[in-house]
Amino acid sequence: xxxxxxxxxxxxxxxxSCILFPxxxxxxxxxxxTVTRVMKEVSVVHEGQKEKxxxxxxxxxxxxxxxxxxxxxxxKFLFKDDSLLTLGENTTMQITESxxxxxxxxxxxxxxxxxxxxxxxxxxTFRGSGSKFxxxxxxxxxxxxxxxxIVNVIEEEGTIKTIVAVLPGGGSVEVVPVLPPDTPxxxxxVIVTEEKFTII
Numbered sequence: 540x541x542x543x544x545x546x547x548x549x550x551x552x553x554x555x556s557c558i559l560f561p562x563x564x565x566x567x568x569x570x571x572x573t574v575t576r577v578m579k580e581v582s583v584v585h586e587g588q589k590e591k592x593x594x595x596x597x598x599x600x601x602x603x604x605x606x607x608x609x610x611x612x613x614x615k616f617l618f619k620d621d622s623l624l625t626l627g628e629n630t631t632m633q634i635t636e637s638x639x640x641x642x643x644x645x646x647x648x649x650x651x652x653x654x655x656x657x658x659x660x661x662x663x664t665f666r667g668s669g670s671k672f673x674x675x676x677x678x679x680x681x682x683x684x685x686x687x688x689i690v691n692v693i694e695e696e697g698t699i700k701t702i703v704a705v706l707p708g709g710g711s712v713e714v715v716p717v718l719p720p721d722t723p724x725x726x727x728x729v730i731v732t733e734e735k736f737t738i739i
């Protein structure tokens with residue numbers, strides 16, 4: 540077979556394979572919100588990718604995205620349920636669950652914060668069974684109740700701690716420790732009310 544014919548044959552075969560067996564696309568991950576503000580350098584790793592991408596204003600926020608801010612940087616998101624989220628500097632966060640169904644008055648959001656600070660202004664309280672807005676850290680789970688609050692994961696002398704503070708007008712947050720069960724004097728949960736905080 541002539542070389543030109545071989546090249547054409549391989550090109551057609553490649554096109555057909557892409558049509559019949561398409562590669563997974565980022566668009567297949569649900570769109571859960573929008574980036575509304577970026578200060579300095581912020582990066583994101585999309586599910587199924589290894590390379591970081593620089594975050595820009597008006598970028599789409601996708602389910603299972605992992606965001607990272609650097610020193611002096613921050614980023615703000617608007618989720619589809621009208622909740623606002625701000626990441627402070629040196630923060631790593633992944634969106635591990637995000638389901639929004641206004642027809643059923645249901646919202647289920649779980650954010651995993653490995654380090655750094657997040658500030659959340661939860662849009663409203665949803666009455667659908669199982670609705671929640673949780674922030675998971677290495678030491679706690681903070682469950683919002685239509686709340687304006689801050690979660691800060693810090694490390695002191697090799698020990699990771701989580702500070703949960705409710706801001707003025709913020710309602711309350713239930714904080715459940717996830718430390719080892721043999722940790723002394725550890726309550727099963729703590730209710731943090733307006734202008735109060737707890738350290739887990």
